[in-house]
Amino acid sequence: VPQLYNSEKSGKVCLFNYNDMDESWHQRGGDIRVTTNLEFGSSVSLSADGNVVAVGTGRPYSTNITNTICHTNVFEYDTSNDKWNHRGKCLGSDEMSYFSVVKLSSNGLVVAIGAPLSGKDGNEVGHVKVFENTQYTKEWKQRGQAIEGDRAYNNLGYALSISADGSVLAVAGSTALYIRVYKYINDKQQIEKWQLRGDKIRKEPAND
16 A cells, blocks of 8 residues: 655555454555655555565655665565565666656566656656566666667556566557567577567557
């Protein structure tokens, strides 16, 4: 449950478990907050087992230590202490602008981040980046290239979907009348990329 507009407009995310015995919802862990951020919780995605959550932001922020531009944070549930801990560092880049859209793979080890308002000179072409994590290091690294919008105000990354294993990605913009589907390729020659799968899929206009 994201709460974007608390008194400081910093936002928070709360997660709940349903108890069949008393037929009620109980909060899992404490509130998830990033105190330096604005509009934390603009986008939320949960792993299949509910133990990993990715949280996007409405506005980017800069960390004091590394000066990283942050747009997405990933948290892992600590069952022993009933709390949510950061998994690796926050994710983002200088090219990413206001508002991020996040989607997690089922196992919580791959996250796709859409930045639909990004682009040079404010042209909002949008782009999508994918990051992968290991359960051992807890650190994130980019998987393949950034997927860019192909024209101004395309807002690519406004809508995302990722397969259970994180190897297939569907992306769309807010204004484009098509959906692109990509397959992650990582062959023995160390060629790592997102490859377009088939032709673009045309969307039907909303008023049809």
